[in-house]
Amino acid sequence: MRKDEVSNRRFTRFPVVSHGAEYLVMGYLMRRNILTYKAPPNNEGYDLICIHPDPRKKGRQIRVQVKSRLATDCDRGFPVKATSLDAFDFLVVVFLNVGYFFSMAKRHKAKEGLREPDFYTFPQDFIRKHHNAGSSWEKVRTRGLDIEQYKDEKGFELIAKALKIPYPVKLVST
Numbered sequence: 001m002r003k004d005e006v007s008n009r010r011f012t013r014f015p016v017v018s019h020g021a022e023y024l025v026m027g028y029l030m031r032r033n034i035l036t037y038k039a040p041p042n043n044e045g046y047d048l049i050c051i052h053p054d055p056r057k058k059g060r061q062i063r064v065q066v067k068s069r070l071a072t073d074c075d076r077g078f079p080v081k082a083t084s085l086d087a088f089d090f091l092v093v094v095f096l097n098v099g100y101f102f103s104m105a106k107r108h109k110a111k112e113g114l115r116e117p118d119f120y121t122f123p124q125d126f127i128r129k130h131h132n133a134g135s136s137w138e139k140v141r142t143r144g145l146d147i148e149q150y151k152d153e154k155g156f157e158l159i160a161k162a163l164k165i166p167y168p169v170k171l172v173s174t
Contacts, residue, residue: 014070021068021094022047024117029064032156033168036064045087052163062159063087068094071101072115077141082133085124090159092121093142120147121155 022038026048029036035053039046046063065088067078078093095118099110120142130140150158160167 017070017096017098018068021096021117022066024094025064025066025092025119028119028156029159032153032160033165034156034160034163045084050159050163052165057164059163062089062162064089064159065091066094067091068096070096070098072097073100073102075141076143077139079137080127080131080140081138082131085128085131089124089162090121091124091127092119092155094119119152119155120150121158122147122150123158126150 026036026038029048029050033053035051037049037051039049045065047066048064050062050064052059065080065084067080069076069078072095074095076095080091097115097117099114100108100112101110122140127140130142130145132139132141148154
């Protein structure tokens with residue numbers, strides 16, 4: 001790509017949607033009984049802090065970085081700076097699936113690509129293993145990888161397990 005093409009390239013940014021991804025992750029973690037707090041805006045390295053909901057359970061806190069991708073037809077990769085690899089314990093990428101914006105957009109309207117979001121909760125060691133610092137974007141590419149074990153509830157369960165939070169059950173009185 002020529003330098004003038006790069007400078008004329010327009011990036012699609014929707015800050016409200018990006019912040020919404022963080023709140024979606026918070027909601028799903030709290031649904032799993034993981035007490036989750038939002039870090040201050042522009043905090044370096046992580047977006048959420050998770051702790052055990054029982055104040056008598058002393059333990060660790062989990063730092064979570066949230067990345068989101070807007071387009072349903074995205075390349076399933078996401079940027080992660082090498083300098084932030086030590087700043088989080090888990091990274092949750094949210095494929096928001098808002099619509100077609102790239103290759104499919106040439107044949108379909110954006111809204112035809114609307115789908116439910118997909119969540120993938122990756123431990124720090126997975127991100128380190130698949131981090132590509134060879135480009136200026138420093139991406140983690142997931143296309144072609146078997147990442148089913150990190151998807152949706154299975155991924156959120158990794159954080160619950162790290163915090164030793166049992167699955168919520170209704171107590172039956174006898």
